[in-house]
Amino acid sequence: MNKTTAKLEKNLINALTLACEEFKRWDIGFDWLTHTVSHNRFPDSLVVSCVFVTQTQMQQVLSDSLDVRMRKEIQTRLLKAGIRPKDIRRNVRMDNEEACMAQDGGNWEARLERFRG
Template sequence: MNKTTTKLENNLIKALTLACEEFKRWDMGFDWLTHTVSHNRFPDSLVVTCVFLSKAQMQQVLSDSLDARMRKEIQTRLLKAGIRPKDIRRNVRMDNEEDCAAQDSGNWAARLERFRG
């Protein structure tokens, strides 16, 4: 990675870490988040995956429209870091540990690669 890409990645990680810590305070079954990105197609290729402990918890977040609130929080953090996604709905997805275990034998690397932007 060149200096510009390294700085961008560091800013991205800082912004997402702040969002992650905020989500953990919401007490909704959120567990962790991660991202994938192709820096030569940034920010369009950015995919942030928010992971919940169970499918039921994820479904509850979706039915309560908390996913929209989560996307807004991520977007706000990214904007503060100078990162401007075109459509945050395309950049953030929800997932859960149960589906990863059932569909990908718990292999998050393989699962994230399938949903890569």
């Protein structure tokens, strides 16, 4: 990883960490987030996965349109870090622990690879 890519990754992680800590304060069942990216196709390849504990919690967030607010928060944090995604709706996805267990046997690495941008 060259210096430019390393700096970009550091800025990306810092921005997403701030968003993650914010979401934890919302008391909506949000558990953690992670990202995948191919730096040679950045920012189009960026996929941020917001993970909830249960399917029901995730569905409630979607029903209440809190996913829109979460995407806005992530976009704001990324913009402050100098990262400009073209369409945040394509860059952020919602997921949950129950679905990963049921569909991928709890293997998050395999699950994230399927949704890689």
